[in-house]
Amino acid sequence: xxxxxxxxxxxxxxxxxxxxxxxxxxxxxxxxxxxxxxxxxxxxxxxxxxxxxxxxxxxxxxxxxxxxxxxxxxxxxxxxxxxxxxxxxxxxxxxxxxxxxxxxxxxxxxxxxxxxxxxxxxxxxxxxxxxxxxxxxxxxxxxxxxxxxxxxxxxxxxxxxxxxxxxxxxxxxxxxxxxxxxxxxxxxxxxxxxxxxxxxxxxxxxxxxxxxxxxxxxxxxxxxxxxxxxxxxxxxxxxxxxxxxxxxxxxxxxxxxxxxxxxxxxxxxxxxxxxxxxxxxxxxxxxxxxxxxxxxxxxxxxxxxxxxxxxxxxxxxxxxxxxxxxxxxxxxxxxxxxxxxxxxxxxxxxxxxxxxxxxxxxxxxxxxxxxxxxxxxxxxxxxxxxxxxxxxxxxxxxxxxxxxxxxxxxxxxxxxxxxxxxxxxxxxxxxxxxxxxxxxxxxxxxxxxxxxxxxxxxxxxxxxxxxxxxxxxx
Amino acid sequence: xxxxxxxxxxxxxxxxxxxxxxxxxxxxxxxxxxxxxxxxxxxxxxxxxxxxxxxxxxxxxxxxxxxxxxxxxxxxxxxxxxxxxxxxxxxxxxxxxxxxxxxxxxxxxxxxxxxxxxxxxxxxxxxxxxxxxxxxxxxxxxxxxxxxxxxxxxxxxxxxxxxxxxxxxxxxxxxxxxxxxxxxxxxxxxxxxxxxxxxxxxxxxxxxxxxxxxxxxxxxxxxxxxxxxxxxxxxxxxxxxxxxxxxxxxxxxxxxxxxxxxxxxxxxxxxxxxxxxxxxxxxxxxxxxxxxxxxxxxxxxxxxxxxxxxxxxxxxxxxxxxxxxxxxxxxxxxxxxxxxxxxxxxxxxxxxxxxxxxxxxxxxxxxxxxxxxxxxxxxxxxxxxxxxxxxxxxxxxxxxxxxxxxxxxxxxxxxxxxxxxxxxxxxxxxxxxxxxxxxxxxxxxxxxxxxxxxxxxxxxxxxxxxxxxxxxxx
Numbered sequence: 001x002x003x004x005x006x007x008x009x010x011x012x013x014x015x016x017x018x019x020x021x022x023x024x025x026x027x028x029x030x031x032x033x034x035x036x037x038x039x040x041x042x043x044x045x046x047x048x049x050x051x052x053x054x055x056x057x058x059x060x061x062x063x064x065x066x067x068x069x070x071x072x073x074x075x076x077x078x079x080x081x082x083x084x085x086x087x088x089x090x091x092x093x094x095x096x097x098x099x100x101x102x103x104x105x106x107x108x109x110x111x112x113x114x115x116x117x118x119x120x121x122x123x124x125x126x127x128x129x130x131x132x133x134x135x136x137x138x139x140x141x142x143x144x145x146x147x148x149x150x151x152x153x154x155x156x157x158x159x160x161x162x163x164x165x166x167x168x169x170x171x172x173x174x175x176x177x178x179x180x181x182x183x184x185x186x187x188x189x190x191x192x193x194x195x196x197x198x199x200x201x202x203x204x205x206x207x208x209x210x211x212x213x214x215x216x217x218x219x220x221x222x223x224x225x226x227x228x229x230x231x232x233x234x235x236x237x238x239x240x241x242x243x244x245x246x247x248x249x250x251x252x253x254x255x256x257x258x259x260x261x262x263x264x265x266x267x268x269x270x271x272x273x274x275x276x277x278x279x280x281x282x283x284x285x286x287x288x289x290x291x292x293x294x295x296x297x298x299x300x301x302x303x304x305x306x307x308x309x310x311x312x313x314x315x316x317x318x319x320x321x322x323x324x325x326x327x328x329x330x331x332x333x334x335x336x337x338x339x340x341x342x343x344x345x346x347x348x349x350x351x352x353x354x355x356x357x358x359x360x361x362x363x364x365x366x367x368x369x370x371x372x373x374x375x376x377x378x379x380x381x382x383x384x385x386x387x388x389x390x391x392x393x394x395x396x397x398x399x400x401x402x403x404x405x406x407x408x409x410x411x412x413x414x415x416x417x418x419x420x421x422x423x424x425x426x427x428x429x430x431x432x433x434x435x436x437x438x439x440x441x442x443x444x445x446x447x448x449x450x451x452x453x454x455x456x457x458x459x460x461x462x463x464x465x466x467x468x469x470x471x472x473x474x
Numbered sequence: 475x476x477x478x479x480x481x482x483x484x485x486x487x488x489x490x491x492x493x494x495x496x497x498x499x500x501x502x503x504x505x506x507x508x509x510x511x512x513x514x515x516x517x518x519x520x521x522x523x524x525x526x527x528x529x530x531x532x533x534x535x536x537x538x539x540x541x542x543x544x545x546x547x548x549x550x551x552x553x554x555x556x557x558x559x560x561x562x563x564x565x566x567x568x569x570x571x572x573x574x575x576x577x578x579x580x581x582x583x584x585x586x587x588x589x590x591x592x593x594x595x596x597x598x599x600x601x602x603x604x605x606x607x608x609x610x611x612x613x614x615x616x617x618x619x620x621x622x623x624x625x626x627x628x629x630x631x632x633x634x635x636x637x638x639x640x641x642x643x644x645x646x647x648x649x650x651x652x653x654x655x656x657x658x659x660x661x662x663x664x665x666x667x668x669x670x671x672x673x674x675x676x677x678x679x680x681x682x683x684x685x686x687x688x689x690x691x692x693x694x695x696x697x698x699x700x701x702x703x704x705x706x707x708x709x710x711x712x713x714x715x716x717x718x719x720x721x722x723x724x725x726x727x728x729x730x731x732x733x734x735x736x737x738x739x740x741x742x743x744x745x746x747x748x749x750x751x752x753x754x755x756x757x758x759x760x761x762x763x764x765x766x767x768x769x770x771x772x773x774x775x776x777x778x779x780x781x782x783x784x785x786x787x788x789x790x791x792x793x794x795x796x797x798x799x800x801x802x803x804x805x806x807x808x809x810x811x812x813x814x815x816x817x818x819x820x821x822x823x824x825x826x827x828x829x830x831x832x833x834x835x836x837x838x839x840x841x842x843x844x845x846x847x848x849x850x851x852x853x854x855x856x857x858x859x860x861x862x863x864x865x866x867x868x869x870x871x872x873x874x875x876x877x878x879x880x881x882x883x884x885x886x887x888x889x890x891x892x893x894x895x896x897x898x899x900x901x902x903x904x905x906x907x908x909x910x911x912x913x914x915x916x917x918x919x920x921x922x923x924x925x926x927x928x929x930x931x932x933x934x935x936x937x938x939x940x941x942x943x944x945x946x947x948x
Binding site for chain 2: 125179
């Protein structure tokens with residue numbers, strides 16, 4: 001976009017003010033559409049023959065008044081002011097979506113982050129909410145237990161015990177508003193200057209949290225059984241060995257590897273070798289398996305209090321629920337109480353109570369069973385469609401979770417595969433995005449296909465387009 | 475409590491197992507009542523003539539199964555298992571209260587943390603919730619904007635602008651689950667190794683968060699106008715001067731000082747003197763004033779982007795709402811986006827939407843007006859009752875907020891005043907608890923009386939008892 005701004009170099013109004021006023025007017029009049037990108041301050045400065053600080057000042061003013069928004073690495077975008085005004089006028093409660101990624105022309109998005117909300121039991125959720133918000137439940141509006149309500153923790157304990165084989169007391173559970181928050185809280189317990197080993201590729205959000213805490217993150221290679229435990233001990237070029245290994249044994253994200261018992265025992269042995277070593281088990285989507293018996297959590301095999309367990313209801317219920325939980329070994333629990341026990345719970349007591357009833361009245365189990373069959377049907381549909389891809393791709397990760405991996409046999413680069421797909425109206429995702437230090441990634445060219453949020457028709461349509469885009473029709 | 479545990483030293487059952495089984499049985503049978511304190515592992519070991527590791531093992535087992543709970547500095551307590559079972563059986567959704575502080579015999583609690591929930595518009599809140607949870611609002615169950623929903627931020631911006639004179643764009647607001655979380659997030663923006671100046675006495679939760687981040691906290695004395703700005707520059711015995719000053723200019727907690735304009739300007743001047751200095755303005759209960767015009771926020775006077783503003787709806791709506799917000803200067807906003815922009819919002823989108831409607835449909839303003847008159851009436855009632863205290867006490871902090879200070883003219887120590895009150899069935903609070911390094915506290919003996927959660931009858935009854943306890947009847 002080029003902005004032709006008539007500037008008066010002789011007048012009394014400063015240049016930046018003229019630029020600011022012009023852009024503001026254009027936005028208000030709708031000439032600059034919401035979500036459209038503005039030129040960078042450098043480009044605009046060159047274009048208008050003014051100094052860069054002039055355009056910066058103008059943009060800062062627009063930013064501070066909410067007319068534009070800055071998106072890291074992407075630039076400045078016009079805010080959705082119109083939509084916002086509309087929302088306020090109609091009071092519909094619908095919020096403005098700030099979708100930054102380019103969605104134009106995309107018909108089928110195989111997003112690995114999607115979940116299926118069509119089967120969510122809205123009625124049940126609404127009914128529970130309504131019953132809870134009765135006048136004589138005043139206490140729910142007061143502050144509750146910093147660890148989370150005891151009854152909810154007990155319900156989570158009971159679920160984890162029967163469904164995942166986790167051994168703990170309700171006293172060892174901390175309820176919190178999502179994974180990132182809980183990892184931040186955990187960092188207070190672990191203390192500063194930790195060295196964290198992570199499977200590579202991995203869940204990048206966790207990686208970012210560790211980095212934000214100033215931790216040193218050591219990426220560790222995986223083989224067919226998951227994280228290579230031998231590598232945890234071999235650091236000739238490093239000063240310190242890892243204090244903690246972050247692992248997803250039930251279903252590694254994004255590789256889909258299910259860690260066999262032997263490897264789990266090796267991991268536990270590594271952790272127990274030395275005082276202060278821990279494993280952090282992220283059991284993020286253990287609920288969905290299509291083949292073989294579910295393997296209990298690593299935590300349940302631990303006899304030495306070396307496994308920290310983290311889980312969430314974001315995948316199994318809904319992302320916006322914002323309720324996750326940490327299970328700490330007793331030793332770390334004592335540290336938590338001393339160092340972070342004063343942190344008030346980040347989840348509203350009302351929401352905790354809703355979830356408590358959802359769990360204890362059997363709705364959660366029913367919902368999970370329904371979702372298992374919904375996802376299984378989608379999984380089977382996609383696997384069927386992918387038969388036609390086999391001459392060119394290896395297919396992996398198909399036994400659990402809600403995404404698959406396609407590895408190109410001849411090594412056509414990921415960005416070309418993604419680009420060809422996008423031109424055909426389909427979004428698929430590069431595996432290399434999940435790597436720590438992607439520049440050193442030696443893994444063969446692979447794309448990730450999530451299917452949770454797609455109907456079977458969309459899956460079929462997406463695969464048809466991909467076959468064309470990747471020239472798989474013979 | 476003494477536990478008479480019959481131990482069999484000859485049998486095959488290990489000692490710790492016998493102790494564990496015995497205590498478990500006693501709890502299940504109701505012989506050991508919920509919330510009662512168990513002997514320490516040391517005392518029990520001495521009493522039973524076993525090793526301390528034996529009692530520790532037994533307690534750890536009980537802890538891990540949730541029968542007992544450990545409370546830092548207090549010991550081990552029997553969990554409220556009975557109540558829990560009852561809850562589950564009746565599915566009433568009422569949660570177990572874990573009240574650790576001794577409440578026995580207390581008739582009137584002048585808690586400074588209380589708020590009045592009798593006037594909360596439950597019907598409105600319930601109605602809004604119900605309308606939001608309709609099936610076609612599916613998007614609300616997906617992840618939203620990490621900073622918080624744009625429309626909610628815009629509503630907060632508009633409120634802060636008109637009610638508090640805060641100048642910012644919605645783009646500068648970050649919505650999060652409570653004060654502690656937001657301060658943690660802020661610490662990511664500020665980076666490690668900060669030196670934080672705090673008013674002394676102060677809001678200890680904020681102090682604890684700063685300490686937990688490894689920050690050096692420097693307590694600064696106050697005079698009648700609040701924080702002594704000169705002291706921010708005088709650190710002969712310290713290596714580094716403060717990077718940030720945490721202040722509550724609208725109504726200092728707990729001293730109740732309202733910072734005059736001149737002092738505010740001095741503070742702003744201090745912050746602007748040097749690159750990287752900031753003020754953190756906590757405007758926690760600016761809503762409630764009984765005398766004089768409300769003074770706009772310090773943030774609104776700032777022309778150099780040096781004020782970080784933090785606010786919450788915990789006091790003005792309800793603690794369990796768990797919604798607060800940070801307003802960052804543009805420069806720090808850019809750092810936030812780079813360093814912490816990936817943190818998903820900690821507040822559920824549903825709750826954000828409820829609050830959004832509560833704000834934009836005028837309910838919040840009506841609620842605040844109602845609460846102002848409710849608290850004003852309680853305030854006036856307490857002030858009337860305190861007339862009789864004037865021979866012995868100075869009364870302070872009466873122009874704003876929901877608590878008062880009583881300073882003893884003859885310096886009877888705080889713990890004696892609190893103890894005498896407790897014997898008369900009244901709880902009042904020591905001011906020294908709010909001091910950083912209370913051991914160096916030179917402030918005259920003062921107790922804190924909150925009144926938000928008390929009826930006028932309770933206030934009168936409490937004062938009657940206090941007059942007796944403190945021998946003020948002539």
